[in-house]
Amino acid sequence: MDQGVIYFPSKPSIIASGVVGGPLEKKSVFAADFDLLLDDERAEEKSNEKGHKQMALQACQIALEKANIKERDVDFLMSGDLVNQMTPSNFLASTLGIPYLGLYSACATSISGAIVAALLTELGASKYALAGAASQHNSIERQFRYPVEYGGQKPGTAQWTVTAAGYALIAKGQMNSPVIEAATVGKSIDLQQTDPFHMGAAMAPAACDTITRHLKGRGQSLSDYDLIITGDLAKVGLPILQECLIKEGMAQQDVMKIRDAGAEFYGDDQTFLAGASGAGCSASVFFSTILKGLNEKKYERVLAVATGALLSPLTVQQNESIPCTAHAIEISMK
Template sequence: MAKALGRGVVYFDTPVFIASSAAVAGKKEGAGPMGQCFDRVEQYSRFGQKTWEQAESRMQQETIWLALDKAGLTADSADLILAGDLINQCTSSTYSIRPFGIPFLGLFGACSTMAESLIIGSLFLSAGGGERAVCATSSHFSTAERQFRYPLSYGGQRPPTAQWTCTASGAAVLDTVTASSPKIEGACIGRVTDLGITDANNMGAAMAPAAADTLTRWFHATGTSPDNYDLIVTGDLGLYGGELFTQLMMKQGFDIKPCYRDCGVMMFDGETQDTHAGGSGCGCGGSLLCGHFLPLIRQQRIKRMLFMATGALMSPMLVQQGESIPGVAHIVEIASGEENYHA
C-alpha cells in the first residue's frame, strides 16, 4: 500500500519495481550528446508512416514493444497501460495502444506525463490492482509544431528562450511480482502553479514555479534535503527555466545546484544543434529517464534520485485570450536495490 505523508505526497510500502525500460528517439536527438542512450534512433522522422501524427504513434508503439520485450513479457501480461502525449485527445497514445488490448488510461499533464504515469501506475500496483503496468509517453517535433505553433516550413525566427520539442519516446514496465532494481519509493503530485508568465516562447519560466513548489513540498513532507539524493532531475525546464528553478529553490532555503540536472539541457548541444534554451516535450524527460537514468540506477551508479517531470499546461487558445501559462510538476523518487528504504 501507499502511505500518505502529506497532501499528494506518498511513500510506497509495497515495493514497485521497474522491470525494464526503453527509449526511442529521432535523428536530431540521436545526434545529440545523449544519442548513445537510446535503444533505437530513427533516421527518418516519419517513422515509415504517412502523417506526422501516425509517426509519433508508431514511435511510442515501438518503445512500448521494446520495453515489454526487454522484460521478457508480452502485451497480455500487462494489467494496465498508462500513456499520454501532447497532441489533442491524446491521439498519439490511443492509436499507439490500439493493437495491444491492454486496459488503458490516457493521461494529459503536458510534459509532466512520464512522472504522472509512473505515479498512477505505482499507486495502482501497490493497491493490489494488478501485477504489472506499462507507463509510456512521447512527443514529436513535427506534431507539436503543427498543433502549438506554425507549419513546419513557415519561415519564422525563434527567440533565445524558445525550446525545441524532442522527437522521443520512453516506456517503463512496473512490476510488483519480481524483485529487481530500480524501484519507485515515493511520489509527490504537483499543484497547478502560475506566476503570470504569458510568453509561449518561454515555457521554462512558466514551469519553474511549479517545479519549485513541488520540490519544496516534497522536502517538507519527507524531512529530506538535497543531500539525500545523488541527483534531482527535471524534465524540460531548459537553460533559463532551470536557472529560475534553482534560484526559487534557493529562496526556499535549498541549494540544489550540486545535484541538479535537466533533461532538456542534456538532450542537445545548444551550440551546434541550434536548440536555443534546450529540448522540451513529454518525450524529452521520458526518454532520458528510460534510456539514461534508469539504466544508471540498475548499474548502481546512481543510488537515489528524484525525477521531476515538468509540464507547461499551455493552450494556444487561452494564451490568445490573454491568459497566463500555468505549470505542473510531479516527483517520483527512484532508488536502486531491492530493500525498501522507507519501510
C-alpha cells in the first residue's frame, strides 16, 4: 500500500448534496448547478460571519431535504472554513446538533471532510455523515488580507475568495449514487514560496504529489479517469501542475485535460484576477457540477483534488513560507 492512499471496499456513497452561492457567484460558469444563489452577501444576517454560517446551514439543510433525512438521523458532521478558530462551522454545528469534527485544511477542507466521512462510514460508525466547507468573501478577505472596505490592491496572480458553501451527505453503499472508491491524503509540501498573492504556484506541487501518489497507489494512469479536477490552483497554478506531471512522466495529452475549478469559476472576467479560491470553491463545484455529471453518468470515474494553502496572517507577517496540501477522492458511478 502506498503512503496516504486509502481504499473503501464498502463503497460509501454520496447520496445528496447542497450548494449555496453568494450574489456575485451568479456570474459563475457553475451557477446553473448550484441549489441556491443568495441575493444578499450576508444571507440577510447582520454580520459577514453570521452570513457565512447561515449560508453553510442552508447548504446542509438542502442536502438533508434532498435525501429526506432529519438532522437527528445524521451521525457526524465534518465541516471547516477559513475564519479564525472556524467559528462559522462551530455555530453551524451547534445549530444542527450533529456530532461534529471541525477540520482545517484551508481550501482543501471539502475533501478532507469527505475522506473522514468515508472512513467513518467504512468503519460502520456512520449511517449518514455530512461533510463540506464554506467561505464568504468579505470575512475571509478580512481574515487573511484586508477588510474589503480598505480597497487594497492585488496583483494579477492573486485569487478571489468565493462566497459559497458545499456540503455532501455520505452514506453506506447505495445503488444509483456516486461511490467514493479511494482517497489520498495530502502531504504538507513547502517549497519556500512566501508570497500570499501567489498561492496557485505554492499549491501546484502539493497537487502534483497527491495525484502522482494516488495513481501509483491505485496502479492507474491519468487516462483511467473521465475527469481529473483540482480545487483552486487557478490560471497561474494549473499550468504549473501540468508541467510538474509531465516531468513525472505522464502523457501530455492526458495532462492537458486536467481541469481546475478555480480557473473556470468566474470565466475570463479579469475582475477576479487569476480565478477563484476559498474553501467554498472546491466544495461548491465538486458537490454541484461534478456530482451532477457523475449522477447523469457523463463521467464514470473522477479524481477530485482539493488544494489548500496552509498560511496564517501571522506567518505571512513573519515572512514564513507557505506550506500547501492537496487531498483527493476517487469517485465512480456505475
